[in-house]
Amino acid sequence: MNPTEHEISFGPYTAVATARGGALRGLQHEGRDLVVGFGADGGIPDYRGVICAPWPNRLADGRYSFDGKDFKSTVNEEARGTALHGLVFGALWELQERTACSVRLGTRIEPGEAYPGRLDISVEYELRADGLRSTVHAENVGGDAAPYGVCPHPYLLAGAAPLDEWTVQIPATEFMEVSAERLLPAGMAGVEGHAFDFRTERVLGAVEIDHAFTGLIHNGDGLASVRAYDPSGTGVELEWDSAWPWLQIHTADKPAGPSRLGLAVEPMTCPPDAFNSGTDVVRLAPGESHEASWTVRASSR
Template identity: 25%
Template sequence: MNVAPVVLQTARARVELLPALGGSVVRFTWDGRDVLRPAPAGTREVLDTGNFALVPFCNRIRDGRFSFGGHDVALAPNLGDHPHALHGQAWRGAWTVVSASETEAVLAFDHAPGEWPWAWRAEQRFVLGDHGLRQDLTVTNTGAEPMPVGLGFHPYFPARDGERLQAGVTGVWLIDDDCLPTTRVEGLWRSDWAAGAPTAVSELIDNCYTGWNGVATLSAPGGASTTLTASPDCRWLHVYSPPGADFVCAEPVANRPDPFNGQDSGIKVLAPGETASVWMNVSSS
């Protein structure tokens, strides 16, 4: 695997991308501070990186199975012995570099029909500027049949001492032992993210929060704050905070987990040649 990074840089910020490792962000610093969790040197595991794209669906599909458009789809597990397929195909694949300059890069991933029986092309555009790192994710249906699509991002943020997350959410999906959604609850449940709450937890949080207003802020005493904003199509914020972890994930997503079971899941249907897009901006202040 060619592990040469693509580097974007300004006077204040530096971003390193690894196209061959899921098109991931392996480091993003602002004024020398790690805004995203830095990946270990030489890593070959995308789950150790700072951010990767979710395409053509976000989170889990129950047992990797669903039916759509006359296809009975069966996706193989892609996270060890966990039985439920996660995050699509591109995060475990190699992306190609379409273009790269000092402050902007475009990566692409082409998928041929297989277990996922539709052809598609995804592109990520990274732009590093005065207002942070902007990441646009698009997917185009390059096949001859309508295709279901959900897009999102999976950023990991360093969990500093006293780290708090504030996000404008109004409800949450409760989960079972396999982290699949069971019941939607309106209002406060455990951590009050809307008011701001510590990211350090004693019980696992791996939940999809509803009613998100597209803004989330991470802050710690005496340190700079990180602000995440995302496009309106990212109606859900998925928070992943394991007990004792040195990171917290706040993931803007356009579909909720297990999106082929239940209504109002966020899944779109793309006609042949049609494109869907989402964006995310991460800034430090």
């Protein structure tokens, strides 16, 4: 038995979480994959399923200032000169609790050159009748305040057909324009009349997206969701609440090798480069905590 792998099940659902990056390695409903998975050993391709904290997405040049002090993180997206997806995706998370249908993993961020605070971060994956509910909890266990943001990084699978043939619904009225070279923030725009307007479900086609959306549309229960359907009628849904005011969508386009293998759907507490803009950054004082959840489930027509 691999001690870094944790399989859980409930009803028609099974899932595998891994200590590597606290990631969701696989999720199935009646044997059908709902996310793009990866192997039990080695690296994690394309950050699939990892938890991105204490910032999501890109941080320009890996640099930012907080409370009058400058910090510098490793640039791990060298072509664009950014620090991508935070500090914990490469960590080996510890098992904190496990049942037949749930598992909780945790890790710690220590203060240093890249970050001012000491955070304990945990993720719980729990299978229920309505799908996989995941919750990220962060607590400042240090003596200094710290900036915080988070997002999950799953690539959803609606079915076996190519991504271009899926129909997609994205409940967002605005998106963040980005620079072509670095994909860093360059302004905001409305989706009205734009190729990114998926407020009404439609075929994705050849549209390429790697952008943050906001102006999210919630239902009467305060929930928003992205839905994707395969032409065969199978589908997948990711649902979140108001704790996540931003949403990154990526059509997983690659300049070389396998491309558009799934649809990355990433609720975010703050937008790209938020540690520099300050937009929606959570400030965690010593002893304070933050928690946010999302659910992935199978759907069908």
